[in-house]
Amino acid sequence: MFIRPPPSQPKQPWLWFAPYVAIGIFAVAMLVLTALLQWREQDTARSALEGDMHWAERTIESRLHAHQDFLGELGREQEFKQLTYESFQVRATRYVQENPEILAIVWVDTDGKVEWVSPNESNVTFVGEQLTGQRLATLQEALRVRRTIFSPDYTDAYQQHSNDLIQPVQRSSSDIGAFVALQSLETLLRATLPTVFTARYSLSVVDAQNREVFSNSSIKPTDRQISGTISLDLPGNRLGLNIVAYRGGGAWLPVLPAALIVILTLIAAGTLVQLRRHAQRRAETEEKLRDAYAFRQAMSQSLITGMRAIDLSGRITFVNAAFCRMTGFDEAELVGIAPPYPYWPPEEFDRLQHNIDTALAGQAPASGFEMRIMRKNGERFDVRLYFSPLIDTNGQQIGWMASMNDITEPKRVRVELERAHERFVTVIDGLDTAVHVAAVDSGEILFANRAFQNIFGFDTVGRDSALVTAACRPPPEALHADPTELSVDELPCEIFDGEIQHALSGHWYHLHERAIRWVDGRTVRVQIAADITDRKLIDEVNLQQQKRLEQTSRLITMGEMASSLAHELNQPLSAIANYCAGCVKRMQAGNYRFEDLLAAMQKASDQAERAGKIIRRMRDMVKKSDPNRQPVALADIVDEARAFADIEAQRTGTQISVELPENLPRIVVDRIMIEQVLLNLVKNGIEAMHDIPFDRRRLFIKACLADERMLEIAVRDQGHGLAEEDIEKIFAPFYTTKAEGMGIGLAICRSIIEFHQGRLWVEPQREGGTVFRFTVPIEEENE
Numbered sequence: 001m002f003i004r005p006p007p008s009q010p011k012q013p014w015l016w017f018a019p020y021v022a023i024g025i026f027a028v029a030m031l032v033l034t035a036l037l038q039w040r041e042q043d044t045a046r047s048a049l050e051g052d053m054h055w056a057e058r059t060i061e062s063r064l065h066a067h068q069d070f071l072g073e074l075g076r077e078q079e080f081k082q083l084t085y086e087s088f089q090v091r092a093t094r095y096v097q098e099n100p101e102i103l104a105i106v107w108v109d110t111d112g113k114v115e116w117v118s119p120n121e122s123n124v125t126f127v128g129e130q131l132t133g134q135r136l137a138t139l140q141e142a143l144r145v146r147r148t149i150f151s152p153d154y155t156d157a158y159q160q161h162s163n164d165l166i167q168p169v170q171r172s173s174s175d176i177g178a179f180v181a182l183q184s185l186e187t188l189l190r191a192t193l194p195t196v197f198t199a200r201y202s203l204s205v206v207d208a209q210n211r212e213v214f215s216n217s218s219i220k221p222t223d224r225q226i227s228g229t230i231s232l233d234l235p236g237n238r239l240g241l242n243i244v245a246y247r248g249g250g251a252w253l254p255v256l257p258a259a260l261i262v263i264l265t266l267i268a269a270g271t272l273v274q275l276r277r278h279a280q281r282r283a284e285t286e287e288k289l290r291d292a293y294a295f296r297q298a299m300s301q302s303l304i305t306g307m308r309a310i311d312l313s314g315r316i317t318f319v320n321a322a323f324c325r326m327t328g329f330d331e332a333e334l335v336g337i338a339p340p341y342p343y344w345p346p347e348e349f350d351r352l353q354h355n356i357d358t359a360l361a362g363q364a365p366a367s368g369f370e371m372r373i374m375r376k377n378g379e380r381f382d383v384r385l386y387f388s389p390l391i392d393t394n395g396q397q398i399g400w401m402a403s404m405n406d407i408t409e410p411k412r413v414r415v416e417l418e419r420a421h422e423r424f425v426t427v428i429d430g431l432d433t434a435v436h437v438a439a440v441d442s443g444e445i446l447f448a449n450r451a452f453q454n455i456f457g458f459d460t461v462g463r464d465s466a467l468v469t470a471a472c473r474p475p476p477e478a479l480h481a482d483p484t485e486l487s488v489d490e491l492p493c494e495i496f497d498g499e500i501q502h503a504l505s506g507h508w509y510h511l512h513e514r515a516i517r518w519v520d521g522r523t524v525r526v527q528i529a530a531d532i533t534d535r536k537l538i539d540e541v542n543l544q545q546q547k548r549l550e551q552t553s554r555l556i557t558m559g560e561m562a563s564s565l566a567h568e569l570n571q572p573l574s575a576i577a578n579y580c581a582g583c584v585k586r587m588q589a590g591n592y593r594f595e596d597l598l599a600a601m602q603k604a605s606d607q608a609e610r611a612g613k614i615i616r617r618m619r620d621m622v623k624k625s626d627p628n629r630q631p632v633a634l635a636d637i638v639d640e641a642r643a644f645a646d647i648e649a650q651r652t653g654t655q656i657s658v659e660l661p662e663n664l665p666r667i668v669v670d671r672i673m674i675e676q677v678l679l680n681l682v683k684n685g686i687e688a689m690h691d692i693p694f695d696r697r698r699l700f701i702k703a704c705l706a707d708e709r710m711l712e713i714a715v716r717d718q719g720h721g722l723a724e725e726d727i728e729k730i731f732a733p734f735y736t737t738k739a740e741g742m743g744i745g746l747a748i749c750r751s752i753i754e755f756h757q758g759r760l761w762v763e764p765q766r767e768g769g770t771v772f773r774f775t776v777p778i779e780e781e782n783e
Helices: 013-079 087-099 134-146 183-190 195-200 258-301 323-327 346-360 410-431 449-457 535-588 595-621 634-652 670-689 724-728 743-755
Strands: 102-108 112-118 160-173 175-182 201-206 213-215 226-234 237-245 306-310 317-319 369-374 380-391 396-405 434-439 445-448 495-501 510-515 523-531 630-631 655-659 667-669 700-707 710-716 762-765 770-776
Touching: 013 087, 013 102, 013 160, 013 175, 013 183, 013 258, 087 102, 087 112, 087 306, 134 160, 134 175, 160 183, 175 183, 183 201, 195 434, 306 323, 346 369, 346 396, 380 410, 410 655, 445 449, 510 535, 510 670, 535 595, 535 634, 535 670, 630 634, 630 770, 634 655, 667 670, 667 770, 670 710, 670 743, 670 770, 710 743, 743 762, 743 770
Parallel strands: 655 700
Antiparallel strands: 102 112, 102 175, 160 175, 201 213, 201 237, 226 237, 306 317, 306 396, 369 380, 380 396, 434 445, 434 523, 495 510, 510 523, 630 667, 700 710, 710 770, 762 770
16 A cells, blocks of 8 residues: 655765865854854853852851841740740841841740741731641751751742741750741842842742742843852751843844854855755655655554554555554454454454444444454453544545554443442441532532431432521631632632531531532532530530539648648747747846847747738739749848747757858849748758757858859758658658658748749758758849
């Protein structure tokens, strides 16, 4: 059927070689000279670009280091609890206003939850928002390595390219959160680099994988360009800044010399081409014929679709390689064969003969014939055969061309999809949760499972969702978004997530509704309703149980308050009794002076006032009010506590030695509470030395700076000491080593010290005795 083309004639290109070589040498020489001149010009421009690149690199890194320093200052103040929410808002808002590339500064906890946002009017993030994805992973990495990290770039809610500058904060070797500066990369370049710089260069930011993050211009520089890259090695992130100089002097200027040389060369070569064209026309025609034949053969042989040509009587005149691979027969075994063909299965003869007769009569359907044929080895497979007329160059039909596709695998896949759909419907219908899908525009229910139909009726599919679910439907104002106004880019989108009570049955359902894109491209609402009636009843029972537990807790708290009040009032009441008893004895003996009695009664009055302060403090504790913390000198507290303890010390023959360094900073505490702690430790030390000789009954009170934030006070006795099991339990409530002790004194002291952000602990002494140490905060300069 296909005519073989004539063989190609031998070519003799050497006859035209010499003129072309001469013209080529001239053109190359001129182009080299032009390239040298342009290279010199580009070298000058590149030197200017390198200078601008160094300046831009220093400017950008300086600005980023300033942001790191500011977050570091906030972190140090937060670590020492010097930063309040109001001062954070004032300082961070002012810094954001001065640095427009900073969209917001937030304080997040260790789980990535936003707790503070500055400025308040910022809408890039909100209090309570949870960091997710790469942002949360970068936060966790910063907390792990405990240093400042830049997050990889991401796209914020306004489709701006941003990244996070994360400053982790620790307190006492534990992570408490991090300050995060949300930084716009585009605004950073605009605020850092002057307008004249961005007007001269095209700037684009790329990530570590050399992918472009954004560019300052939508106009891409032409091929004639001078460019460079600045590498910004940020902690935890690596960004590159590609700088490309815009073309100057017009796009045609660089190529003008080369274009003139090429045009002159073409004019010179045109004469030779015209002389040669006449001789080549015949050869070109033959070459085109061979190329067309080779192309048609290659096209037919490379198709994966089987091609078969038959004449008007049904005899095979051509088959391609794909057809032979499908049937397993060689081309020689098929060409020239008339029906029945060797690849027809015997059981399909009648049907296949009817199909070929229909095709030869010109009545083949446009959808083709689906039939079963066999390979040479007897294997059966399904195909679809399409027929089209075969027209020659004169416009006459000379046969039929058939294309055959193997549809065995598509049929199997279609069957599997149908079975998968059946399994999906079976699973969805087996759920206790009601599921239905409704179109947003029309409200028509497109799908509903059996649980939904059991609630709302078995004729719900096709009806209006608003009417069917009217008894259990969230109000429009409770929806997170209006599904009718959502674009395709915003899908999927959560619309509602909450609990609704069925108005008719009284059952409670947890509704979760989302807007998604349906299989036909429409926007639909998918609603999942889970029956939580039983859980609601359990929650009600738990609520009642919680109320009873709260009542019990109040009774326990009242008992603890009574024990604490008895322990606190024991010391001032004992002092009042001692002063009054001393006055009575002197008056009975007649050996007294008025000034001595007045001083003793004044001290008794001070102790009564102190007892009143203790009662008032207990009352304030009941009202959940904070103690009055004020700067006070430690020496004043020690003197007052020592004055109270001297009575007991003189009675037992104990010497109290106070060693306080000069120029100690003042401490910020509740004076009464710390005085009570110190007095309790001193009295415990005196009582611990009852069984030792009088010459060893010495108690030491010392103080020193623990660090720049804390002052350490130590109370050391030379008593019998504590056993190891007592050291572990000594601060437990109601545990005591005294015969008459209540066991709540040290527990109350530890609570008071921990309230002041300090620590109370005990250490045994090798030479005998015990040291109780506690720390309290010192007054800072800004206070």
